Amino acid sequence: MTMATPEREIRKPLPEITPVTQPFWEAAAKGKLVMQRCSACRSWIWCPRPACVECGSENLRWTPLSGHGKVFAFTVIREVVGRALRGFARDIPYVTAWIDLDEGPRFCSNVVECSADQVAIGMDVEVVFEEARQGVFLPKFRPLSGSHPE
Numbered sequence: 001m002t003m004a005t006p007e008r009e010i011r012k013p014l015p016e017i018t019p020v021t022q023p024f025w026e027a028a029a030k031g032k033l034v035m036q037r038c039s040a041c042r043s044w045i046w047c048p049r050p051a052c053v054e055c056g057s058e059n060l061r062w063t064p065l066s067g068h069g070k071v072f073a074f075t076v077i078r079e080v081v082g083r084a085l086r087g088f089a090r091d092i093p094y095v096t097a098w099i100d101l102d103e104g105p106r107f108c109s110n111v112v113e114c115s116a117d118q119v120a121i122g123m124d125v126e127v128v129f130e131e132a133r134q135g136v137f138l139p140k141f142r143p144l145s146g147s148h149p150e
């Protein structure tokens with residue numbers, strides 16, 4: 001009798017942690033959301049990089065953020081296409097969103113801990129850190145308790 005070979009589990013990709021991004025991931029593992037801020041022109045820098053995209057200064061400082069924000073835009077993922085993304089299939093439906101953080105920068109993440117139908121533009125959210133694996137914690141956002149969209 002011939003048995004079908006069970007398909008090897010396909011895991012979600014982990015972020016590549018480089019010397020430039022390492023402080024971000026170290027803070028995330030401690031439950032803190034941080035972002036580079038330019039000491040010369042005060043711009044927020046995202047994604048992490050060696051120099052400011054606005055003024056070119058290399059004087060960037062890792063700065064704590066409150067982790068609070070509002071949903072600027074979102075999409076509901078209801079299907080994954082292609083083998084590389086199959087690791088996300090068990091999360092369907094899930095929400096990918098742009099979050100406008102209270103301090104100003106816009107951040108792309110997932111909205112979690114609620115159904116996709118509950119997510120709305122303008123909804124108040126707060127950061128929550130999910131351990132992916134190997135000590136890597138991903139910042140995601142959940143509805144701020146007691147909040148309602150404007």
Ligand SMILES: [Zn+2]
Binds near residue numbers: 042043055056
């Ligand atoms: Zn700058």
